[in-house]
Amino acid sequence: MVRERVGIMDIVRGYLSRGAPRTATAVKGLVSLARASRDAHDSIGLRVQRIAERHPERVAVRDARRGLSYFALNQLANRWAHWLQQQGVGPGDGVALLMENRVEMLAAVTATVKIGAVAGLLNHNQRGEVLAHSIRLVKPRALIVGAECAPAVDSIVLREVAPDAPVAWVADGDAAEVPSGAVDLETDSATLSAADPEATARVQAANPAFYIFTSGTTGMPKAAVMSHNRWLRAAAGVGLASLRMRADDVFFCPLPLYHNNALTLAWGAVLAAGAELYIGRRFSASRFWDELRAADATVFCYIGELCRYLLQQPERENDARHRVRACVGNGLRPELWDAFQKRFAIPHINEFYGASEGNLVFTNSFNVAGSCGFCPLSYAVVAFDHDAEAPERDARGRMRKVERGEVGLLIAEVSDRAPFDGYTDPEASEKKLLRDVFAEGDCWFNTGDLVRDIGMRHIQFIDRVGDTFRWKGENVATTEVERAVDALPAIDESIVYGVEVPGYDGRAGMAGVLLHEGERFDGAAVARHLCDTLPAYAVPVFIRVMARVETTGTFKHRKVDLKKAGFDPAACDGDAVHVLRDRDAGYTPITDDDLQAIRDGRMRL
Known part of the structure; x- marks a missing residue:
């Protein structure tokens, strides 16, 4: 399916095909977006705390081994937050997290952001100098490591990479031997207070919450900054306004939590509604639907290759036997869209477009097949010189927007409404910006992606440019x-x-x-x-x-x-x-x- 045009009737048909539109939830999301302020004392940790106060009995997160209510998650995160404070970790400090998908990873993230520190989500597949480089970018005041990541830690000399940072070890199921120089986090924090840290109330939405690592074009990973404000806006826009999440939803996440579409979109959607997150340890095409059904999930997240793997599995008579009402992700190829949606009977495929370091998100709110969705923010699709691998500029140095149906480079205007949080490296941040694009003094974020402008403020992803594929x-x-x-x-x-x-x-x-x-x-x-x-x-x-x-x-x-x-x-x-x-x-x-x-x-x- 190569969609080159979107009209008003496509939007109407897509919206009506979703069944019950949950209009009240969508309105709540739009209101939350409109009210979002970078200056507000609002944060991810505060959202967890508030749900724990109002609905302590609700399940917050589960994996195959254990589950935690919002009350239990908040208490565990509070003890770990107080442990981090004992190590001297404070607002703005980096905490490196190296763990596979499990309940404790989410507790470690929550503990970190509750005290205004920044969680560096390390890719547990990395080894050697690449992993060492990522840790250095976090500049950690502390590290929290899952026992399952011992081989990754063994591939570097940790004391050379982070010489002054204490290391907290988190057992993976059965208690395991704690390496020399590390402490068992559960044991060391067991007697600490479970009260909410006072620091949580002081965290502003504009403050950084996470470092999400992206390959970029320099060869070694770059740490993109995710602020609480951008995370909360994504939670409201995608979780409520687009996905229409409610408290009775169960969100199945088979993607690694170091990915933005797991940590931000999946968990963000869940927190926005006070719903439940089920974390899959790792993706398995053969076990996916069985695991999803066991979780009793109503929503799941994907990347395009995941969908292809599922379609390549032998057909089963129960392929469409589940409670899923929507899925959210990116990279579902247009030619697979219909087959995937029909075989697995998914009412709403909420394809989105976004980048870890970007300042805008497209989301398929209106269920338009083959589209990355709609974006209300200021963006443009401009002519691109494939030989020079750069946007075209005319004699005056200005860029040209492509016509509807054409392919070009997607750029997003940087403004107070859509700020660019950038990377930890200011020089790398500046390289992602385009200046004097349509008028002297304007500033636009270069996504590095080629898209098709299909009209009605919708786009279709085509390809990446540059040295990253x-x-x-x-x-x-x-x-x-x-x-x-x-x-x-x-x-x-x-x-x-x-x-x-x-x-x-x-x-x-x-x-x-x-x-x-x-x-x-x-x-x-x-x-x-x-x-x-x-x-x-x-x-x-x-x-x-x-x-x-x-x-x-x-x-x-x-x-x-x-x-x-x-x-x-x-x-x-x-x-x-x-x-x-x-x-x-x-x-x-x-x-x-x-x-x-x-x-x-x-x-x-």
Whole structure:
């Protein structure tokens, strides 16, 4: 489904197709949005506290092992908050959190934001220097680590990364040995007060709440700042006005909590309504619907690849047997939309568009198929120069908006109503801003994404630009992968880029490598090194052994031509192309049978 136009009747039909529209809930969300103020003493921790006071018996969060009422969650978070204060953590200080999806992760997040500190949500898949870099960005005054993340911690020298930060260890189910230099958080906080910290009432909406890590275009992760205000606005706009969440909803979250669409959209929607969050430890396509039914969920969140995996599962007679009334996420490909919605009988697919560091969100409030949704804030879709990978400017230096139905770069105006919180690094923040776009002195946020303007203030996501591509639901920074490839003794130079693969969302990683003179390509050794060094989603699927590397006049790699050539050796100027069929076997030369298997969907990548 390639939708190029949206009219008023599309919106009316989509809205009516949702069944009971829960109008009162939608109005409540819109009122909350209108009243939101960056200067207010309002925060995520205060919202948890208020629900605990008014509805202590309601279930706040569950996983497969345990559940907590709002009263119990608030009390646990309060004890941990007092422990953090004992370590000298105060407003604005960073607290690094490294844990898989479970109830305790949400308690640690709540404890951190209750005292005005900033929770740095670390990706538990990271290892080595990438993880160390992320921790340094948080500048933690304390770390809270789940026992299941011991291998990640073992991959770095923690005392070199955060020499003065105390480490709190959180057992994963059965009590486990606490490493030397760490303390057991549950034991160490057991006798502390469970009263609400006084600091919670002083936290302002404008204050930072989280650091959400994004690959960006510099190669190493960047920490995007999420303020309480932006989180609360998303909770009201998506949770109430768009999803129409109520207290009797159960929200199933199979995505990692370090993702913004889990921590902000899923939990935000739940808190906005005082509903229940069920956290899946990790996504499993074969167990997804059984786990969702066991949770008795009415709403769930997704990323596009998750939907594809579910569609690829064998059909079952109970595929549509559930209580789901809506799902929310991003990246559902238009060609899969109808099949996914019909097979699993989902009344409302609430596709959204947003970025961790961005200042606007599109949300499919009106249930328009194939659309990222509607946004009331000021934005523009401008003409983009694909060769220069930059927005076009005319002789006066101004940009041009594309016509309805055309594709261009999405930019969002930065204003008091839609501020740009940026990154922890001011220089990185400035690079995301475009100035003097339509008039002298104006300022716009560059999303780095290509979208189609389909009218009625709706857009359709097309692709990403720059050095970051998306694979397996994760952003992959090419320079991070290039750094790992270049560490191999046989490699003289590498170029990493994403290539389109039939039947897959995003782009698969491909590395073009130039070998040192006299060296041969050892596919098994290269695979071992990359699999040990990089997260699984960042390991290149294809490697092209190049005879030469072409650069531009400014010595930049010509990735445009490489992307166009893809992984078919016939288009690669005689260069050998290798594919990672099996991680144990390593990279092996791609054959005609491999190419056909990939195109037919018989080879899983």
